[in-house]
Amino acid sequence: METKEAEKITEEFFKERFPDKDIAFEKQCGYFGEWVERFKSGYPEYHMDNQSLRIWDKMKKMEIKKCCFCEQDITGYGNNPAPVKANNLKCCDKCNFNIVIPARVKIIGEYEEFALEEAREKHFEDKEKENDI
Numbered sequence: 001m002e003t004k005e006a007e008k009i010t011e012e013f014f015k016e017r018f019p020d021k022d023i024a025f026e027k028q029c030g031y032f033g034e035w036v037e038r039f040k041s042g043y044p045e046y047h048m049d050n051q052s053l054r055i056w057d058k059m060k061k062m063e064i065k066k067c068c069f070c071e072q073d074i075t076g077y078g079n080n081p082a083p084v085k086a087n088n089l090k091c092c093d094k095c096n097f098n099i100v101i102p103a104r105v106k107i108i109g110e111y112e113e114f115a116l117e118e119a120r121e122k123h124f125e126d127k128e129k130e131n132d133i
């Protein structure tokens with residue numbers, strides 16, 4: 001995570017966790033910077049008490065995700081972009097409809113064609129065996 005992003009998250013986190021604290025003042029002292037580093041590390045949970053963990057969990061769920069195709073903000077849960085992109089990413093409804101679903105349909109179509117071809121081959125093999133008898 002980049003510093004700017006971590007600072008934004010730290011600010012949001014402080015507002016929730018320490019609502020009576022002055023953020024501008026907190027930024028002056030080391031405590032804010034310490035949390036920025038913790039969020040940057042990717043393991044802020046290690047330093048959190050139960051109340052902080054609840055807030056952080058909520059923040060993660062609400063976190064705005066960007067579509068892995070068009071980079072628009074995704075509202076709601078988003079969609080799994082597999083098999084076009086990795087399934088830990090998310091894509092918006094529009095790209096899901098325009099990119100991901102057609103790709104899935106194509107794969108299914110290719111598979112069906114393959115299965116049909118196999119069935120045909122097997123059919124002719126069976127016929128040949130019958131003729132041998």
Ligand SMILES: [Zn+2]
Nearest residue numbers: 067070092095
């Ligand atoms: Zn998109």
